[in-house]
Amino acid sequence: MINKLSCRGVFEVALTLLDKLFLLFGTFVTLKLLSIYASKEDFGLYSLGISLFVIISMFPFTAIDAAVTRYFSIYQEQGKWPRALVAISWLFVALILIYAFLSLIIYFSPVAMPGVLEKAYLSIMLFSLVEILRISLLNIENSKRHRAINTASNGLIYISRCWVIYYLGDHGALTISLVFEYFSLLSLMNVFILVFIQRRDFSGFRFFSWKCDKKIWAEILHFSTPMIIWGPFIWAQNMINRWLLGVFYNEEVVAEFVAVNAIATLIPTATFGVLWALMTPILYKMENQKKGATQSLNRFIQPLFAFLLLSGFLLSYFFSERILLLAFGEQYVVGAWLLPILYIPAALIQWAAYGSTELFAVLQTKKLLMPNIVPGVFSLVLGYILIISFPPLIAAAINAVFTGLLYYCLMMFVVRSHRKVLE
DSSP states (O other): OHHHHHHHHHHHHHHHHHHHHHHHHHHHHHHHHHHHHSOHHHHHHHHHHHHHHHHHIIIIIHHHHHHHHHHHHHHHHHTOHHHHHHHHHHHHHHHHHHHHHHHHHHHHSSSOOOHHHHTTHHHHHHHHHHHHHHHHHHHHHHHTTOHHHHHHHHHHHHHHHHHHHHHHHHTTOOOHHHHHHHHHHHHHHHHHHHHHHTTTGGGGTTOOOHHHHHHHHHHHHHHHHHHHHHHHHHHHHHHHHHHHHHHHSOHHHHHHHHHHHHHHTHHHHHHHHHHHHHHHHHHHHHHHHSTTHHHHHHHHHHHHHHHHHHHHHHHHHHSHHHHHHHHHOGGGGGGGGGHHHHHHHHHHHHHHHHHTHHHHHTTOGGGGHHHHHHHHHHHHHHHHHHHTTSOHHHHHHHHHHHHHHHHHHHHHHHHHHHHHHHO
C-alpha cells in the first residue's frame, strides 16, 4: 500500500512538473517566435492583449476557480459535487454572456480605444472568454488530481500555438488579430475535448434547481468575493508597467520590458506553479481532516522554495545578457541589465503568495485583502510618478521592485499573524 502511494506521488510530481514546463516554456517559445516573426510594435500589442486576458480572468473567473479548488474536496466528501458542478457551470455561462455583451458595447461605443489595440480587440476578447473556460475545466481536473489530463491539454495547446505562429510568420501572414483568432479556435477545440472527458459530471447540466444552486453560489461567492475585489489590484501590480509604457511611450518599449520581465519571472512562476498545482488539492484535503496541516507542511516546503529561487537569481545575475541574447535576439539585449533586478520582486511575490495557502485552506480569504490591494494602489501611484520622471525602463524597474517588496512584507505579516493566532 505504501509503495502504491509512493508511486502515485512520484507520478503526480512528474506530471505536474511536465505540465508547468509545457505552460512556461510554451509561453516562452511563443514570445521567442513573435520576437522573430513580428515587429516590436506587434510584440507589444500581443503583450497588451495578454494583459487584457489576465484582468478578465482575474475578475472574477480566477477567484471562482480558487473557490472550486478549495470546496471540491468538501463537496466530494458530502456527495454534493455533481450538483455543485451544475451550479458552477451556470454561473460561468452567465458571466461569459455578460462579458461578451459588454465587449460588443465597448467595441461599438463612440469612446475611442487605443488605435493599436482596436485592430485586435474582438479577437483578444474571443480568445479570453474561450481560454477562461479551458483553464476552469483544467482546474476541476487538477482538483481531482487528474494530472495527466492537465499535462496533455497544456502540451497540445502550447505546441499548437507555437506551430500557428511559425506557420503564419513563415508565410508572411502574421498579424496579432489572426494569432488570437487561431488561439481561440485551438482553445475551443480543447474545451470540447475536456467537456467530453467530464461528460458524466456534466450529465445534469440541463437540470436547474434554484434552491440547491443558490446555496452553492453563496458558498463559492463568499469564498471568492475577496479575490474578486483584489483582482484588479493584483492585475495593476503585475501589468501596470507595460500599460504605462504603452501610454507614455510606445509598443516597442513595451516589448523590451516584456521580454526581460518574461525571463525574470520564469523560474519564480514555474516554482510557484508546480507547488500550487501539486500541493493545494492535497493540502486542502488534509486540512479538512486536521486543522493546521497546511501550516505544518509549509514549514518544510518553503525552505526548498527559497533555495530554488536563490539559484534562479544567481543565474540571472551572472548570465543576464547571454540569456536575453539566446531568448529574444540582439534587439532585446538592451534590457539585459534589468534581469536580476526584476527577478528579485518576482521571487518575493511568488514566495509570499505561496504562504497564503495557509489562509486559503482555512477559508480566511478576507484576511488577504490588505496585502493584495495596497501594493496594487501603490504601483499605480508610484508608477505614474516614475514614468514621467525617469527613463522608461528605469521607471518600470523601480516600480516593480518597490511594489514587490511591499507585497512580500504585507503578505508575510498577515501569514505570520495568522500563525500566532493558531499557536
